[in-house]
Amino acid sequence: MLPSLVILCPLLYSILNTYAISFADISRYTDKIMKPLIRAIGTIAGLIHAEYRQLYNRYFGKIERFPGNAREICQQIVDRLWYGDFYRTSLGHYNFFWMRDFGTVAESLVNLNQTTHVHHTLRWAIRHFMRAGTVKLCIDKAGNVFNAPGLPSIDALPWLLHSLVVSEYQLNEEETKFLNKELRKYSSMFLDESGDILPNIVFAEMRDAVYYNRSAYSIALVGRLAVCVEKLNLIDFHFAPERYADILVHSYWTGEYFRADRTTQTFSSDSALIPFFLKIVNDSVMVGKTLDYIHKKELNKPYPLKYGEIPEKPLRYRFGMGPFSMPNYTETSIWTWHATYYLHLLKRYKRNEYVEQYKKFSELIERHGSYPELLAPDGSWYYAKFYRGDPGMIWAALFLELPEK
Numbered sequence: 001m002l003p004s005l006v007i008l009c010p011l012l013y014s015i016l017n018t019y020a021i022s023f024a025d026i027s028r029y030t031d032k033i034m035k036p037l038i039r040a041i042g043t044i045a046g047l048i049h050a051e052y053r054q055l056y057n058r059y060f061g062k063i064e065r066f067p068g069n070a071r072e073i074c075q076q077i078v079d080r081l082w083y084g085d086f087y088r089t090s091l092g093h094y095n096f097f098w099m100r101d102f103g104t105v106a107e108s109l110v111n112l113n114q115t116t117h118v119h120h121t122l123r124w125a126i127r128h129f130m131r132a133g134t135v136k137l138c139i140d141k142a143g144n145v146f147n148a149p150g151l152p153s154i155d156a157l158p159w160l161l162h163s164l165v166v167s168e169y170q171l172n173e174e175e176t177k178f179l180n181k182e183l184r185k186y187s188s189m190f191l192d193e194s195g196d197i198l199p200n201i202v203f204a205e206m207r208d209a210v211y212y213n214r215s216a217y218s219i220a221l222v223g224r225l226a227v228c229v230e231k232l233n234l235i236d237f238h239f240a241p242e243r244y245a246d247i248l249v250h251s252y253w254t255g256e257y258f259r260a261d262r263t264t265q266t267f268s269s270d271s272a273l274i275p276f277f278l279k280i281v282n283d284s285v286m287v288g289k290t291l292d293y294i295h296k297k298e299l300n301k302p303y304p305l306k307y308g309e310i311p312e313k314p315l316r317y318r319f320g321m322g323p324f325s326m327p328n329y330t331e332t333s334i335w336t337w338h339a340t341y342y343l344h345l346l347k348r349y350k351r352n353e354y355v356e357q358y359k360k361f362s363e364l365i366e367r368h369g370s371y372p373e374l375l376a377p378d379g380s381w382y383y384a385k386f387y388r389g390d391p392g393m394i395w396a397a398l399f400l401e402l403p404e405k
Contacts, residue, residue: 065369091392103159
């Protein structure tokens with residue numbers, strides 16, 4: 001063995017020297033190969049874990065009931081979801097960090113005096129995003145960064161920037177550099193030269209069961225990103241917030257609500273409410289017409305709020321999330337997430353329905369002793385062949401922020 005080494009070592013050194021290859025070069029080449037491979041493995045591992053938890057909980061998971069009234073139930077849930085490092089998304093199969101869900105509740109958590117926990121979560125999330133070299137929707141407790149479903153997310157970066165703004169998080173130089181890089185990548189991936197979303201591309205967004213053609217929700221999120229870029233003094237996004245308000249008003253407004261996307265007149269509560277909830281469009285008359293439409297169509301019965309209406313023509317569903325495997329997942333099912341946007345808008349615009357709708361929603365929470373993800377149209381727990389509505393959602397923070405009257 002020793003003679004072989006005596007011969008091979010000078011020979012190897014000679015080859016490296018001849019081709020001007022240093023050991024540092026080898027290390028760099030190895031990094032170029034191994035880092036993407038490790039990231040890809042982490043992405044796959046995170047996605048498999050999420051899918052396994054979802055299927056396991058459908059048949060074997062238990063739904064924990066909490067004692068007390070609606071506010072007491074929600075407080076217990078939010079307290080349990082603080083994980084020490086980050087806020088989990090639910091007490092069921094979403095037992096990991098989800099940027100979209102956390103983004104929607106970040107301001108509520110701040111207003112509930114949890115700014116320290118919000119900052120801790122953001123610091124933890126940004127650290128893992130930077131290690132992965134990208135912002136995606138999800139991070140599990142092992143630090144794997146991934147999208148679920150496995151498509152690029154148009155709203156992960158906007159919700160991250162939104163969370164930084166509402167919590168007054170102070171970015172350091174390295175974080176700022178990383179976010180500017182992500183903004184350049186975001187514009188290249190999703191936007192055309194005018195700042196509008198590119199047509200005929202698919203991506204992950206709030207209504208993740210269907211493929212939209214540039215949803216009003218996604219336009220509103222790009223608009224919110226534009227607002228946050230200005231507030232955070234980031235430099236690598238070049239479209240004004242007003243651009244997205246104009247697109248929403250001129251391309252989506254039906255006279256009663258913002259339609260789901262540019263190829264349908266369908267009412268979908270994510271697209272109808274988020275542009276107002278995030279204040280991309282501030283028009284009390286338009287808000288009033290949308291809230292009137294919800295009341296007229298009884299989308300707030302028996303509890304607020306149904307995701308939408310049965311569409312006139314079939315939607316394009318993602319594989320595994322259509323009517324066969326997950327019937328009525330995002331049609332007339334009741335979604336507690338959207339109910340809280342609805343309640344916030346009722347309160348913000350001093351609508352007479354607020355007290356009654358708040359009471360009905362409280363009854364829903366108390367009926368189940370939890371804060372469910374979604375329910376069947378009659379208010380019973382949602383079950384499908386391979387899916388069950390998740391219990392104990394972090395969205396409970398949105399409800400806790402609301403006053404009773």
